[in-house]
Every structure is written in C-alpha cells, then in structure tokens.
Amino acid sequence: MRRLTPKLPFSVTALCDELGEMRGRPIMLMEWDLSADGPFGVLISREHEDVIVYQAKTTKAHQAHIILHEVGHIIAFDLKGERPPGEVERTCYSDRDERDAEIIASTIMYQAISMSRRVRSHGLDEPWRPSVYNSLVLTDGAA
Numbered sequence: 001m002r003r004l005t006p007k008l009p010f011s012v013t014a015l016c017d018e019l020g021e022m023r024g025r026p027i028m029l030m031e032w033d034l035s036a037d038g039p040f041g042v043l044i045s046r047e048h049e050d051v052i053v054y055q056a057k058t059t060k061a062h063q064a065h066i067i068l069h070e071v072g073h074i075i076a077f078d079l080k081g082e083r084p085p086g087e088v089e090r091t092c093y094s095d096r097d098e099r100d101a102e103i104i105a106s107t108i109m110y111q112a113i114s115m116s117r118r119v120r121s122h123g124l125d126e127p128w129r130p131s132v133y134n135s136l137v138l139t140d141g142a143a
C-alpha cells in the first residue's frame, strides 16, 4: 500500500487506476445524473470490483472531491480489513466512517496540491513523489 505514487499532473482517474492495480481489485468510475436531492456519490462494492458513481451535474473540482471521498471509504475498508460482505450499495455510513473517508480525501488532495507546488517552484524534472499512505493516520475514536 505504501508504493502509491500519484503522477503529475494529478489525476483522480490515474490514481484510481493505480490503486486498483495495487489492490488487485479495480475501481470503476461512473458519471451519472444522480437526483439533485440525493447523495453526490455512491460506492458499490461488487465481488471483484468497486464502483464509484458520481454526480454528473456538478463541477470537475467537486467531482474530484466526491471521487476522493469514496476512495477514502475504499482505503479505510482496506486498512481496517473490514468490508461490507457481498454486493453492497451504500450511501450512508457511520460518523466514524464518514470522518475517516474525509480525512483520507483531504490528505490525498493536500498531497497532490503540495506536490504540484513543489514541482512548479523548484522546476524539477523528476516529479517529487511522496507516498500518500505514509501520511495517512486513521484516528482511533478519540476526536
């Protein structure tokens, strides 16, 4: 898990591809016209893949955040070794699950932003590659 190295320019799609390859379990992204009063993203865990359905009617930046949030759930499940059994479609999680997913989503976002800044300000040829996982800390209940 520590080998994850997002490439530049940061792409959520590429991140999901790489993550899927590493886990041996593909992550499919599906843009969909979700109803406006429903959730922005839905994670569907199938037997051999995870499908992230995200709202089509919003900005690219928001879509990236939705996808990262769901990726956060996937990573949190992987790290905890817990996974909803069988084919499960979930839009609602416990507060703890939501917090873990948001922490992971914002960590990935922060890493991506600081990585692009560093590359830009130092004019590096070789992208600086931090491991997103190295900086992931899942808090243990104490808020």
Ligand SMILES: [Zn+2]
Pocket: 069, 073, 091, 093, 097, 098, 101
């Ligand atoms: Zn969530």
